[in-house]
Amino acid sequence: MTGFLQNTFNGLVSGAFYALLALGLAVIFGMLRVVNFAHGAFYMLGAFGAYVLLTEADVPFWAALVIVPVGLGLLGMALERAFIHRLTRLDPLYNFLLTFGLTLILQDLVKLRYGVQSSPYATPSALGGSVNLGLFDFPTYRVFILGFAVLVCVAVWWLLSHTRLGMVVRAATERPELTRAFGINVGRWVTPVFGFGIGLAGLAGVLAAPMRAVNPLMGADLIIVVFAVVVIGGLGSIFGSVAAGFGIGLVQAWGEAYLSDFPIVSQTVVFVVMAVVLLWRPAGLFGREEAPA
Amino acid sequence: MTSTVDTPADATRPAPPSGLLTVARAPGWVRYALLAAGLIAALWLPNGLYPAVAVDILCWALFAVAVDLLLGFTGLMSFGHAAFWGASAYVTGLVAIHAGLPFPAAVLAGALAAAVLAVPIGYLAVKRTGIYFAMVTLAFAQMVYYVANEWRSVTRGENGLQGVPRSLFGLDLSDDYYFYYAILPIVLLGLAAAWRIVHSPFGRVLVGIRDNPARARALGYPVHRYKLTAFVLSGFIAGLGGGLFAVGHRFVSLDVLHWTTSGKAVVVVVLGGIGTLWGGVLGAALVVRLEDWLSFSNFEAIGLVTGGIFVLVVLLFRRGIWGSAEALARRWWTSRKR
Numbered sequence: 001m002t003g004f005l006q007n008t009f010n011g012l013v014s015g016a017f018y019a020l021l022a023l024g025l026a027v028i029f030g031m032l033r034v035v036n037f038a039h040g041a042f043y044m045l046g047a048f049g050a051y052v053l054l055t056e057a058d059v060p061f062w063a064a065l066v067i068v069p070v071g072l073g074l075l076g077m078a079l080e081r082a083f084i085h086r087l088t089r090l091d092p093l094y095n096f097l098l099t100f101g102l103t104l105i106l107q108d109l110v111k112l113r114y115g116v117q118s119s120p121y122a123t124p125s126a127l128g129g130s131v132n133l134g135l136f137d138f139p140t141y142r143v144f145i146l147g148f149a150v151l152v153c154v155a156v157w158w159l160l161s162h163t164r165l166g167m168v169v170r171a172a173t174e175r176p177e178l179t180r181a182f183g184i185n186v187g188r189w190v191t192p193v194f195g196f197g198i199g200l201a202g203l204a205g206v207l208a209a210p211m212r213a214v215n216p217l218m219g220a221d222l223i224i225v226v227f228a229v230v231v232i233g234g235l236g237s238i239f240g241s242v243a244a245g246f247g248i249g250l251v252q253a254w255g256e257a258y259l260s261d262f263p264i265v266s267q268t269v270v271f272v273v274m275a276v277v278l279l280w281r282p283a284g285l286f287g288r289e290e291a292p293a
Numbered sequence: 294m295t296s297t298v299d300t301p302a303d304a305t306r307p308a309p310p311s312g313l314l315t316v317a318r319a320p321g322w323v324r325y326a327l328l329a330a331g332l333i334a335a336l337w338l339p340n341g342l343y344p345a346v347a348v349d350i351l352c353w354a355l356f357a358v359a360v361d362l363l364l365g366f367t368g369l370m371s372f373g374h375a376a377f378w379g380a381s382a383y384v385t386g387l388v389a390i391h392a393g394l395p396f397p398a399a400v401l402a403g404a405l406a407a408a409v410l411a412v413p414i415g416y417l418a419v420k421r422t423g424i425y426f427a428m429v430t431l432a433f434a435q436m437v438y439y440v441a442n443e444w445r446s447v448t449r450g451e452n453g454l455q456g457v458p459r460s461l462f463g464l465d466l467s468d469d470y471y472f473y474y475a476i477l478p479i480v481l482l483g484l485a486a487a488w489r490i491v492h493s494p495f496g497r498v499l500v501g502i503r504d505n506p507a508r509a510r511a512l513g514y515p516v517h518r519y520k521l522t523a524f525v526l527s528g529f530i531a532g533l534g535g536g537l538f539a540v541g542h543r544f545v546s547l548d549v550l551h552w553t554t555s556g557k558a559v560v561v562v563v564l565g566g567i568g569t570l571w572g573g574v575l576g577a578a579l580v581v582r583l584e585d586w587l588s589f590s591n592f593e594a595i596g597l598v599t600g601g602i603f604v605l606v607v608l609l610f611r612r613g614i615w616g617s618a619e620a621l622a623r624r625w626w627t628s629r630k631r
Binding site: 275 | 418420427443556559594596599601603607611
């Protein structure tokens, strides 16, 4: 029982990363109809940002948790204005390709400067050790990640459902033409929303730095799993993306724990789930049907 | 600049790739001249380049044409074609090593395996369209990658399959120069098959589905089944390329299944010109040649260059080489007629 709870907790923690990344992807997709391939690269830049700030400027984790996402958000906004903006009127595939190109560039820039080996990042001292969760001890830092990620997801949900800004974004996502007809300048919000999504990826990266190996390729394989996650949840649905993120984290952790004789299972289970969802509900668990094609 | 990003692209369909049928409509002598030029270039290639590079170009040409068959003529962007290229490379390698068959038979076995793999993946993927199709194919290709990575007893994991033989009835093909001419007929057959598919009634239906799926369905065409058939055919052709690639390098590594390989195949097609078929061949030649030159000059960050080309092509050169050349030729042609 204790073991099961522990695995569940671990699953929720890795699910937290999927959820944060899927949330950013979903917000960006909702507003821009862009699937951002570079999302994993920005996650990697987030972790590297924290690492570089610590080693070269002695900036502690807590400051990096604010500085890095904001900085990356601004970088994202600049990239949106410079490149992505030019292609949003075309087929979304072009922006997918563009961000794929950006991914290769960002990865190689970091690789050139820092090499491919992993760099260690110390867990902040306030979050060292472990806490007793009744039945078992659990690393404090992981508890923190889970709590923080849930907090961020709730905050984004509140922002979208209870503020005027959120109303505009939701309206623009559902019916851009109609929203504009009401005299709301939809275009004004596109760039900030893109930056916000990138900021979320950066935040996930900073959170990952003390827990996972910081290296230029850390986002590359992750983003593909996140793509599967959003296909499962339904990319149009913000709630679905977050729920699928946590769900896949759980399924992976359980697979790893109880099918440890088959290491292949834990790595591929997400894709098997995706296959089942495609058979059963092609639009995703929480997605709406696309126009028939 | 005022912000006037409005309609997310849903409503605006992609401009149909310009290429289809324009070459076919060109006067006969132009077509035959192009065909002759292409054949001469193919025969000359290993004399002007390192033969090993020429072999790579042939393999990638098949890969690009396979991807374009879907992207340009069916309107489906597969971002996971490394699954078929790589699966065929492994099967070809295993068959060649263990069964000792002549290499064309091994390659055929590999390509058939790729086609078989394309059935379930395609069946699931064609349930989605557009960007989702790209994500789903990418995800399944990653699954194949993980399976190959874990199934070490067969794939040798990180070490890769070594010593894939180039046997062909006792001929000595160890020299890449002769090997090039040994595989050229197979590649030409593959390219001709792609051309035949595109210009068959079946191919016309695919283009109809690309341009207006709802109408194609209303006319009674089973859209999913057509897409799946195209997907499997494309997987087979990509598999031909991947198998030859394995024999060409005498070595198969996990790279052949990596997502960057899938992405590179799409870049090659966009660079050459989506929906032009032969554009992909040109794109393959350019990208393979460039990467060889970069690695030869000890430039480490190849991704920086290919990524940069990608960004530039998508931003500024979406018609690609063949598409642009065609547009130029058409303008010249019409201005002369006046």
